Amino acid sequence: MVSFRQPEPEIDPCREEKARRSKSRADVQAIMHSHQASHPAGEGKQAPSGRPAKLALVIPTLREATNILPLLGRVRTALESCRIPYEVIVVDDESGDGIEKIVAGVSAEDPRVRLIVRHGERGLAGAVLRGWAETDATHLGVMDADLQHPPELLPRLWAAMEAGADLAVGSRYASGGSLGGWKAWRHLLSRIAVWMTLPVQRSGRRARDPMSGFFIVRRECIDGVALQPSGFKILLEILARAHLRSVVEVPFTFGHRYAGSSKAGARVAFDYLRLLLRLYRRKGRTPSRPEQEAARSTLENHHGAIHN
Numbered sequence: 001m002v003s004f005r006q007p008e009p010e011i012d013p014c015r016e017e018k019a020r021r022s023k024s025r026a027d028v029q030a031i032m033h034s035h036q037a038s039h040p041a042g043e044g045k046q047a048p049s050g051r052p053a054k055l056a057l058v059i060p061t062l063r064e065a066t067n068i069l070p071l072l073g074r075v076r077t078a079l080e081s082c083r084i085p086y087e088v089i090v091v092d093d094e095s096g097d098g099i100e101k102i103v104a105g106v107s108a109e110d111p112r113v114r115l116i117v118r119h120g121e122r123g124l125a126g127a128v129l130r131g132w133a134e135t136d137a138t139h140l141g142v143m144d145a146d147l148q149h150p151p152e153l154l155p156r157l158w159a160a161m162e163a164g165a166d167l168a169v170g171s172r173y174a175s176g177g178s179l180g181g182w183k184a185w186r187h188l189l190s191r192i193a194v195w196m197t198l199p200v201q202r203s204g205r206r207a208r209d210p211m212s213g214f215f216i217v218r219r220e221c222i223d224g225v226a227l228q229p230s231g232f233k234i235l236l237e238i239l240a241r242a243h244l245r246s247v248v249e250v251p252f253t254f255g256h257r258y259a260g261s262s263k264a265g266a267r268v269a270f271d272y273l274r275l276l277l278r279l280y281r282r283k284g285r286t287p288s289r290p291e292q293e294a295a296r297s298t299l300e301n302h303h304g305a306i307h308n
């Protein structure tokens with residue numbers, strides 16, 4: 001259970017919303033730091049942090065019950081072939097479609113598959129951060145639940161990490177990758193959206209597919225970076241703000257949604273533009289005093305913030 005600091009009484013709803021977001025961000029960071037501090041090194045291959053390498057793959061789900069069983073089967077087969085310690089964390093936002101029972105069935109046979117249900121919360125980025133916060137893994141991954149991301153690419157992403165990458169991205173735009181059967185107008189919009197990210201990405205560490213939802217990052221590269229739990233495109237923020245030395249893209253062909261319906265829509269486009277604006281504004285600027293204090297207090301308060 002996570003303990004919350006007592007919030008200041010507020011009357012302005014915008015300030016309340018901002019405070020809620022920043023608290024939720026601080027809690028996620030607090031959990032991540034606490035895991036890093038409390039899990040001692042064991043056997044196995046070591047990450048640069050000195051701890052044995054372990055992958056936690058988060059699968060965010062919203063009404064994906066029809067996809068989850070075939071997906072988990074393929075993911076487990078792919079990860080077995082990597083011969084590494086791993087866990088798969090499904091983070092569901094109260095879909096109420098029976099996914100809990102399905103994942104519980106898989107967990108009973110393989111406890112490395114876990115389910116976290118968030119109550120009263122929505123948002124892809126927040127779900128991913130929550131999953132990452134609940135693991136001690138040295139390597140943090142994410143993929144969609146609808147089989148548009150082929151699980152068979154996971155060993156290649158892992159190989160890139162083992163070869164020293166800080167971030168390995170399943171890429172539709174790297175040479176050899178493709179958007180699959182996308183219509184021309186969607187293709188064009190996507191190209192424009194990627195082009196708009198160029199100023200916020202760092203030179204030498206740019207990704208051609210900065211909006212991919214399929215990647216693995218070293219935990220130490222995002223530790224201490226306050227990532228936004230709102231929004232859909234967490235990779236772009238990582239590219240703009242994490243402590244990355246090397247980014248590798250592994251091409252793949254974006255598949256068709258296996259079953260269920262898309263959650264991407266106008267709201268996602270709006271959130272994307274808002275994120276871009278925030279990253280443009282922040283680029284090259286020294287963090288403000290409140291931002292510095294928020295980061296410092298996150299670091300200072302993480303011990304003792306969790307009661308397991």
Ligand SMILES: Nc1nc2c(ncn2[C@@H]2O[C@H](COP(=O)(O)OP(=O)(O)OP(=O)(O)O)[C@@H](O)[C@H]2O)c(=O)[nH]1
Nearest residue numbers: 060061062091093122123124127144145262263264
């Ligand atoms: N937990 C959680 N998962 C979400 C939320 N929104 C989307 N997802 C999941 O995030 C993944 C990506 O969502 P999709 O609807 O497939 O979005 P997309 O792949 O960009 O769009 P399509 O190409 O139309 O499928 C899927 O696994 C969704 O179930 C959310 O609010 N909470």
Ligand SMILES: [Mg+2]
Nearest residue numbers: 144146148257
């Ligand atoms: Mg999808």
